[in-house]
Amino acid sequence: MMVNAFSALKAYLDSQVLGQAALTEGILLALLANGHLLVEGPPGLAKTRAVNALAQGVEGRFHRIQFTPDLLPADLTGTDIYRPETGQFEFQSGPLFHHIILADEINRAPAKVQSALLEAMAEKQVTVGRHTYPLPELFLVMATQNPLEQEGTYPLPEAQLDRFLLHLRVDYPSAETELQILKLTRGEALSGAKVEVNPISQSDIFAARKAILALHMAPSVEQYIVQLIMATRNAKAYSDKLASWIGYGASPRATIAVERCARAKAWLDGRDFVTPDDVQAVFHNALRHRLILTYAAEAEGISTDDVLAEILRLVPAA
Known part of the structure; x- marks a missing residue:
């Protein structure tokens, strides 16, 4: 059954991101409900590790974008490049044309960059110049933001926040989980069988989405x-x-x-x-x-x- 494949993926995510069961479940819900995810929490709580683990468990291309104040829209969407040998412009696609996107510290990017991401999230397309280019059918954005630092940030406007399917807040793990994290970082095997995952195909994801709607x-x-x-x-x-x-x-x-x-x-x-x-x-x-x-x-x-x-x-x- 398809449910078993996603249950195995959930177990794999939990083995890679200790003590954050709500985060791993939220990632799967966003994937199955065909939406995007905003994750808020202090640094060091495995937000990036979680989406990296998801990329290992799903067939598709993954790209991480580190948002900074000097980022430009073309850094996300791509741009037209002039080819002297042909005398024509050729579109070179940007990182948004991957299947799974990690928008790290999204609130550090200026409004122009946020609006470029907004079109991609809402319409599953990007516009460069006079041309519009469709994004892959499987397209998931997981954006993170750090609530502790406000200096040099650009708060997301309500219109863009509304584009996110879910907004998760992650908190510090328990003392017991912290000990397990220490063992994991030392390369020690944790108790229980090693969890492995077979990547779920995109066709299975689309089939699961249809089953959910039914x-x-x-x-x-x-x-x-x-x-x-x-x-x-x-x-x-x-x-x-x-x-x-x-x-x-x-x-x-x-x-x-x-x-x-x-x-x-x-x-x-x-x-x-x-x-x-x-x-x-x-x-x-x-x-x-x-x-x-x-x-x-x-x-x-x-x-x-x-x-x-x-x-x-x-x-x-x-």
Whole structure:
């Protein structure tokens, strides 16, 4: 079964990225739901290692782009190069024409570069001069940003944040996991059998995506998803306190993201139907970057996760 192949890939990712099960699951959900991933966390938490491990487990070309303030759009998309021998311009493709892209420290790039990436993520194409070039059918961007450093950064605008399917936050591992990391870096074998993976073909990924879209979702679960999103836009109907926290609610992309990720999670768990638990499991990661809080919420020290937890508490499950 295809599910077994992806379960093996999950086990491989967990063996390469210790103590970050939520990160490895989020990467698989983004891959299966045909979306992009924004990962936020302090340096040294294996964000880069995770996407490198994914590239080992999936058939396709991988490229890492280190975002810096002097980066230009052509450094991502490619550019037309003049060939004197033919007297013509020839397009030389850039790193965006790979299947899996790691956009490292994306908030260090200026707005022009971010907008070039925005077109690629949204339309799966890039435009250079008068010509538009399609990107590969399998195209996954995993962007990282460091929340500790703000100097010399360019915060991502809401329009671009909304293009990401999920926004994951990674934290420091436990003391037990830290000991395992030390052993791993010394080349020592960890307890348990060595985990290996056979790369999953692109055709299997596309087949899995079709199977996920065919999963049964009861109308009551669809209504539950919609009501959760509506609670971000019409919070006053649920609570005055909630209304005082939310400045702007989530867009329809949020509804689509929750639905697709809930389907992908149900499929990974080996079920052919989606439950409210699946919706709740992906809700924070799918909505964390899509809400704009009020100044009152920020003054009270209320985070987006606090608001989302309150929404889950107030909106009855199907």
